[in-house]
Amino acid sequence: MNNREVFSVLGIFDSAQSLMRAIPEVKSGAAAKLEAYTPYPVHGLDEALGLRKSPIAGMVLVMAVIGSIAALGLEFWTSGVDYPQVTAGKPYFSWEAFVPIMFELTVLFAAFTAGLGMLLLLNRLPFFRHPMLAARSMPLITRDKFALAVEAGGKTIDVEEISALLRDSGAASVEVVESPPVHGLASPRFFFRVLIAIAIACCVAGYATYWAMKLFPKAIPMVHMLDQPRLGPQQGNTFFTDGSGMRMPVEGTVSRISIPYTVDEQEDPSAMGNPLPRTAPVLGRGRQLFNDYCSVCHGILGNGETTLTAAYEAKPTNLLSKNIAALTDGSMYHVIMKGKNSMPSYSADLSQDERWAVLHYVRVLQRALDAKDEDVSSAQKE
Ligand code: HEC
Structure with a gap:
């Protein structure tokens, strides 16, 4: 023997039966790890070799649970502790909203554990030069012979004794496989x-x-x-007769998105009437917009009861009160346009029609407080 390390001693068997028969004998005779190489899967081989079930399923389960708990903890901390913010009027800790991220992290942790755990931990990859690939018997084993390997596993083993043991238990020939030189x-x-x-x-x-x-x-x-040919603000340009690069819109131009609000100039904004018809689609749109934009402060019923009240002790106006019900549509429109004290302006968020639709809905909320029988029948007619 030269001084290279022995990787394993191979016993070559002629049939699967003789291999299976030899395993118990070799197992009791040699206190080393056994491995078998066969040209096709042999039933019962795993049990005979005493291979344990792969622990990958357990590892994946543990990491998946850790993944979902980590996501829950992260979301709880970010949206409940570090930066508490009321979203859509829900409590800080709304686990239902956290489910998608929990699902994602569960899958992520599980998938990475399955992939990397199998490749790196259990299969010990990367393993560029498996010593068996250099074994002389390898071409036979991939064809019609069966091999039982007694692996040294880094320790020194008695090659003579193990060769004899393999021969005694029915091996037709024996090969000593050396560890490859380290490259x-x-x-x-x-x-x-x-x-x-x-x-x-x-x-x-x-x-x-x-x-x-x-x-x-x-x-x-x-x-x-x-980097493109353009004129900066205030830059001169000889193309136009006035020598200025900045142009005014053509006279009479009306912006498509923001219709000018000239109520300021009017004597009394409260005189404006709601130009939208009170139809079911308009009311539906109004309810949607009210719930999206106004309910955070004024409450879903418009009565000023919201989670804001609990969180910040704020109490925005009760829109159902007598005073507000007495306001004209025009005055309320003005509040949406201009804001009032701590209520910001909603002129940029809502278009003209949307503002009027919201106001129709506010009227519905007010009327629902004291609904009459005719309201139900007239609603059915509408
Ligand atoms: C950021 C919270 C907030 C939002 C959102 C909000 N409001 Fe207000 N609103 C207030 C507060 C606060 C007041 C009381 C202002 C005051 O009188 O000082 C108020 C007052 C009002 C009033 C009464 C004005 C008056 O003359 O007393 C109306 C009408 C009103 N809001 C309608 C709306 C509508 C419609 C929306 C949705 C487009 C809306 N608000 C969204 C906070 C809000």
Whole structure:
């Protein structure tokens, strides 16, 4: 024997039956790890070799549970503790809203555990040069012979004794498989070093780019939007007779999205009437918009009772009160346009028709407080 390490001693058998018969004998005779190589799957081989069930299922279960708990904890902390914010009038800890992220992290943790756990941990990959690939008997084993290997597993084993044991238990021939010479470039350690080097290089490159752009703001990465023939504000231009680059809209132009609100100039905004018909679609739209924009403060019923009250002790106006019910549509429209004290303006969020639709719905809420029989029958007619 030369001084290379022994990887395993192979006993070559002529049939699956003789291999199966030999296993108990070799198992009791040699206190080393056994492995079998066969050209096709042999029933009962796993049990005979005493292979345990793969622990991957358990690992995946544990990591999946950790994944969903981690997601729940993260969401609870971010939206309930670190930056508490009322979203759509729900309590801070609304687990129902957290379910999608919990599902994602559960799947993520489980998938990575299954993939990486199997490849790196259980299969010990990357394993670039399996010693068996260099065994002389390998071509036979992939054809019609059966091999039982007694693996050294890094320790020294008595090759003579094990060869004799394999022969005694029916092996037709015996081969000693040596560990391959260690190749620097093909070793897993080198592989991991390259991975770590790439990871470090990526971090350094990202960080360097970040700081370069921060320190030298002129070095904008993408300039094709800026770099185009154009006139800056206040820049002169000889194309027009007045020599100015900035142009006014053609006289009489009306913007398509913001119709000018000229109530300020009117004597009395309260005189404006609601121009929208009170139809079912308009009321439906009004309810949707009220729930989206106004209910956070005024409450879903308009009575000023919201989660805001509990969280910030704020008490926005009760829109059902007598005073507000007595306001004209025009005055309320003015409040939506201009805001009032701590109520912000909603002129940018709602279009003209949307503002009037919301007001129709506010009237419905007010009327529902004291509904009459005729309201039900007239609603059916409408
Ligand atoms: C950010 C919270 C908030 C939102 C959102 C909000 N409001 Fe208000 N609103 C208030 C507060 C606060 C007042 C009381 C203002 C005051 O009188 O000082 C008020 C007052 C009003 C009044 C009474 C004005 C008056 O003359 O007394 C009306 C009508 C009204 N809101 C309608 C609406 C409508 C319609 C919406 C949705 C488009 C809306 N509000 C959205 C906070 C809000």
